[in-house]
Amino acid sequence: MDPVRIGILGLGTVGGGTVSLLRRNAESLQRRLGRPLKVSRVAVNDPNKPRSVELEGIDVTTDAEAVCTDPEVDIVVELVGGVDNAEPLVRKALNSGKPVVTANKALLAERGNELFRYAGEQGVDLAFEAAVAGGIPIIKALREGLAGNRIQSVHAIANGTANYILSRMRTEAMAFDDALTEAQELGYAELDPTFDVDGIDAAHKLALIAAVAFGAPINYEALTIEGIRPITAEDIAFADEMGYRIKLLAITKHGPDGGIELRVQPALVRTDTMLASVEGVFNAVQVIGDAVGPTLYYGPGAGADPTASAVVGDLVDVARTLGAPPQYRVPYLGFHAEGMQEPRWAPIEEVETEYYLRLQAQDQPGVLAQVTRILAEEGISIEAMRQKEPRPEASDVPVVLLTHTTRERAMRRALDAIDRLDVINGPSQMIRLEEVEE
Numbered sequence: 001m002d003p004v005r006i007g008i009l010g011l012g013t014v015g016g017g018t019v020s021l022l023r024r025n026a027e028s029l030q031r032r033l034g035r036p037l038k039v040s041r042v043a044v045n046d047p048n049k050p051r052s053v054e055l056e057g058i059d060v061t062t063d064a065e066a067v068c069t070d071p072e073v074d075i076v077v078e079l080v081g082g083v084d085n086a087e088p089l090v091r092k093a094l095n096s097g098k099p100v101v102t103a104n105k106a107l108l109a110e111r112g113n114e115l116f117r118y119a120g121e122q123g124v125d126l127a128f129e130a131a132v133a134g135g136i137p138i139i140k141a142l143r144e145g146l147a148g149n150r151i152q153s154v155h156a157i158a159n160g161t162a163n164y165i166l167s168r169m170r171t172e173a174m175a176f177d178d179a180l181t182e183a184q185e186l187g188y189a190e191l192d193p194t195f196d197v198d199g200i201d202a203a204h205k206l207a208l209i210a211a212v213a214f215g216a217p218i219n220y221e222a223l224t225i226e227g228i229r230p231i232t233a234e235d236i237a238f239a240d241e242m243g244y245r246i247k248l249l250a251i252t253k254h255g256p257d258g259g260i261e262l263r264v265q266p267a268l269v270r271t272d273t274m275l276a277s278v279e280g281v282f283n284a285v286q287v288i289g290d291a292v293g294p295t296l297y298y299g300p301g302a303g304a305d306p307t308a309s310a311v312v313g314d315l316v317d318v319a320r321t322l323g324a325p326p327q328y329r330v331p332y333l334g335f336h337a338e339g340m341q342e343p344r345w346a347p348i349e350e351v352e353t354e355y356y357l358r359l360q361a362q363d364q365p366g367v368l369a370q371v372t373r374i375l376a377e378e379g380i381s382i383e384a385m386r387q388k389e390p391r392p393e394a395s396d397v398p399v400v401l402l403t404h405t406t407r408e409r410a411m412r413r414a415l416d417a418i419d420r421l422d423v424i425n426g427p428s429q430m431i432r433l434e435e436v437e438e
């Protein structure tokens with residue numbers, strides 16, 4: 001049987017992992033597919049860089065475009081990363097009638113709608129399992145396994161670096177900066193950690209998750225994104241005492257006014273939930289469907305082998321339907337083009353949840369009365385309030401509150417007023433509390 005010939009752009013963490021995995025599991029892959037999957041060409045930036053992966057029999061070039069247009073290549077795998085770097089290459093491959101497999105969430109979150117449209121015009125596949133939650137086959141689960149459901153909500157721990165940092169801040173009472181430095185030393189965080197700690201990477205993934213969950217065009221602009229930099233070890237310890245863990249969650253769900261919420265935020269989740277027990281660099285995605293109820297997908301969200309697992313899974317799918325008419329393939333986002341609908345994306349002010357507040361209050365009588373009066377004026381009721389020990393040499397004391405369910409709009413107004421009080425050293429900390437149904 002003729003092999004399916006693969007051209008890989010990029011031989012870094014994921015590209016190297018993909019070449020290795022295709023070699024290691026060549027026999028079982030051939031048994032699955034009925035044909036061998038053969039890497040015929042790879043493109044890199046620096047041909048002189050030492051590579052740990054075996055490249056015998058593979059043509060290595062610095063001309064990525066040539067791989068995209070090579071008639072001897074059947075499928076192109078884009079693993080160079082970046083948006084402006086990758087987009088022309090993906091277009092070139094699609095334009096040459098070649099299906100593309102990519103792990104590039106930034107590219108698809110920002111330019112996915114145009115790229116899927118273009119792939120559709122060319123009649124070829126554009127697969128992206130590896131772009132979301134690394135080795136966890138969540139795109140396949142949402143597009144295919146859960147197709148019988150109307151999806152109600154998705155809560156994801158979608159960034160291993162942020163989860164590692166929060167885990168270490170809790171177990172070792174580390175400050176954010178120290179946990180970040182440790183993550184960088186271990187190779188879990190980039191030198192520039194912005195994408196991971198500021199929620200951008202999780203947001204890219206959430207934009208794709210929401211599209212396949214709800215059959216909506218990708219809408220990165222509709223996201224509210226908050227990262228974990230403002231979270232202190234103190235917040236984590238206070239949350240722990242009250243029975244909660246703080247996780248960076250990527251959330252999409254139907255809001256109280258019918259819009260679809262789309263937000264990446266640190267959130268308190270009950271310690272006895274499965275999501276709360278996801279520690280370190282692992283990822284987890286909890287999906288609730290109207291028929292199936294709650295389901296949870298857990299696994300490694302990054303790294304050479306796990307991400308290669310997703311890339312190769314896509315390669316097998318794409319190779320099986322090479323040359324087949326588009327109607328025999330699963331639609332890019334799991335919904336027929338005519339069934340795609342732009343929902344109303346709920347603005348953050350519409351969110352309804354409970355809140356954790358940490359105020360830095362001056363240690364004098366009457367402060368708490370002023371705070372509770374402001375909250376009451378906004379119709380916000382308090383579930384629990386605790387005054388903590390003052391920090392050594394601090395002029396103020398932390399006061400921690402949990403509220404009952406309230407609207408974000410009211411919470412924000414109240415917090416503005418609280419932070420204007422002379423007796424509060426703002427800005428105060430506000431973290432949402434997510435009830436995750438199990």
Ligand SMILES: NC(=O)c1ccc[n+]([C@@H]2O[C@H](COP(=O)([O-])OP(=O)(O)OC[C@H]3O[C@@H](n4cnc5c(N)ncnc54)[C@H](OP(=O)(O)O)[C@@H]3O)[C@@H](O)[C@H]2O)c1
Binds near residue numbers: 011014049085130
């Ligand atoms: N790392 C992960 O665990 C992970 C997980 C999920 C998704 N992803 C996604 O997978 C993609 C790749 O990530 P990575 O971590 O593997 O990146 P990486 O280690 O930085 O590797 C990038 C590779 O692309 C090559 N390259 C860059 N621009 C090129 C160009 N114009 N022409 C030819 N080669 C070019 C580089 O060549 P040189 O080696 O010669 O410099 C390098 O081999 C990204 O979109 C990333 O978001 C990564």
